[in-house]
Amino acid sequence: MTDTADNHAQSEDHQEGKPMIEEILRLIAALQKRAESEEDEEREWMLRNCSNPAVAEHLRDMTIMELHVLDAIGQLEPVNGITISKQFGIFKGTVSKITRRLAAKNLIQKEFLPGNKKEILFRTTPLGSELHQLHQALHRQLEIGVVRFLQKYEPDELRILVRVLQDASTASWVHPEHGPDTATGQPESR
DSSP states (O other): OOHHHHHHHHHHHHHHHHHHHHHHHHHHHHHHHHHHHHHHHHHHHHHHTOOOHHHHHHHHHOOHHHHHHHHHHHHHOSBOHHHHHHHHTOOHHHHHHHHHHHHHTTSEEEEEETTEEEEEEEEEOHHHHHHHHHHHHHHHHHHHHHHHHHTTSOHHHHHHHHHHHHHHHHOOSSSOSSSBOTTTSSBOOO
């Protein structure tokens, strides 16, 4: 095949794929909206499965980020802020602010290493531990739901999904390596 024929074939493939790409973009936006609304659904699940009124009260006014930091402390305790930041990809300043709030709510406690007043280690309090365990139960429930959802697909379909998710997890959406510019349909000029 000549270069002209190759370009023509690629152009036809691009035109054929365009409606599917548009549908994928629409579905990604719908999935994002659904994920945002599921935060409420997840909180409701935890409230329904919580037997301690004090834990339920804290759960009602906690942010998702506070839950994630509490979860990190519960998994790694005793743990310092730098480790939480590195392990979970949360900015150090954010960890610092959130740990102060969690300590004020009596969900975590601070410990200092003997002879080192700079490094602070965090542990969950009994109340924080109970909330952490409830959050872990939610994650187990979500995993069951995801597995059940994915079991309806054939292995070949799952392999394609794995490939797409692997590629998507490392792709830059702002600076794609190659491909047409979305505004013009032409390759990005440099």
